[in-house]
Amino acid sequence: MLKVLANKSFSNGNVYALKTEDGYPLEVTDTFLPYYTKDAIGRKQNGLDNNELGSRKERWMIGVSCMSGCPVRCKFCATGQLKRYRNLTAEEIVEQVEFIISKNKDYSPLNSQEFKINYTRMGEPFLNIEEVKKAISIINEKYPNTHHYISTIGVKGSDFSFIKDNITLQISLHSFDDDRRNDLIPFVNKLTIRELGQIRTQSNLKTTINLTLVDEADFDMCKLKEYFNKDFFFVKLSPINVNEVSEKNHMGKGIITGINLV
Ligand code: SF4
Numbered sequence: 001m002l003k004v005l006a007n008k009s010f011s012n013g014n015v016y017a018l019k020t021e022d023g024y025p026l027e028v029t030d031t032f033l034p035y036y037t038k039d040a041i042g043r044k045q046n047g048l049d050n051n052e053l054g055s056r057k058e059r060w061m062i063g064v065s066c067m068s069g070c071p072v073r074c075k076f077c078a079t080g081q082l083k084r085y086r087n088l089t090a091e092e093i094v095e096q097v098e099f100i101i102s103k104n105k106d107y108s109p110l111n112s113q114e115f116k117i118n119y120t121r122m123g124e125p126f127l128n129i130e131e132v133k134k135a136i137s138i139i140n141e142k143y144p145n146t147h148h149y150i151s152t153i154g155v156k157g158s159d160f161s162f163i164k165d166n167i168t169l170q171i172s173l174h175s176f177d178d179d180r181r182n183d184l185i186p187f188v189n190k191l192t193i194r195e196l197g198q199i200r201t202q203s204n205l206k207t208t209i210n211l212t213l214v215d216e217a218d219f220d221m222c223k224l225k226e227y228f229n230k231d232f233f234f235v236k237l238s239p240i241n242v243n244e245v246s247e248k249n250h251m252g253k254g255i256i257t258g259i260n261l262v
Contacts, residue, residue, distance in 0.1 A: 073187075
């Protein structure tokens with residue numbers, strides 16, 4: 001049974017710090033947005049058009065942790081600061097989802113226009129992939145309209161064959177230079193940028209390449225064209241979530257501070 005350590009509310013959701021029975025901390029988020037923001041490809045952004053934030057009946061997103069802590073220790077992420085880590089069980093992953101649902105009794109995921117589980121909080125999902133797959137099956141059984149969105153650094157030897165239909169993959173790329181990427185994501189056993197570009201899935205949606213650009217040199221249009229076929233990949237530019245670790249590593253705010261393409 002997960003216990004609440006702390007929580008913080010913001011205008012379109014909440015973030016909770018929870019603790020497993022054996023004392024490992026983890027984080028889960030509960031957010032919502034207007035439905036039109038889903039069309040990020042057509043709109044070339046996912047910003048809001050006005051002050052209306054929508055509700056959980058439109059886009060309801062739950063960001064779950066797959067681990068407590070993380071052995072990858074990315075230079076811009078506070079999770080790796082936790083000294084110890086452990087994989088969460090499928091039951092502990094599902095419990096995070098049920099915890100958020102229980103906090104929002106006026107809503108049902110079954111009635112949301114989009115109900116999405118983002119495997120994007122603590123941990124690298126592919127270092128705990130069997131439990132993540134079990135959690136997906138349990139959630140699909142109960143909430144068949146769920147969209148699962150799995151974010152990975154691209155661990156060598158990963159099997160992407162289960163990424164199909166309502167399951168989508170995101171790759172944390174962050175730079176088009178392998179040396180720079182090795183510095184930002186200091187996990188040895190990962191795919192090269194060229195290898196990442198060869199990933200193909202059977203998802204309903206293209207694979208997202210996530211770029212949190214620390215500086216302009218991290219972007220390279222020629223390599224983007226060379227490695228990532230636009231028929232299979234969608235590029236997302238994200239701001240850095242400034243935290244103690246990113247500050248210590250002089251990441252600043254990154255070059256994406258706000259986009260307005262209208
Ligand atoms: S893999 Fe994800 S959770 Fe782990 S350190 Fe990197 S960004 Fe943080």
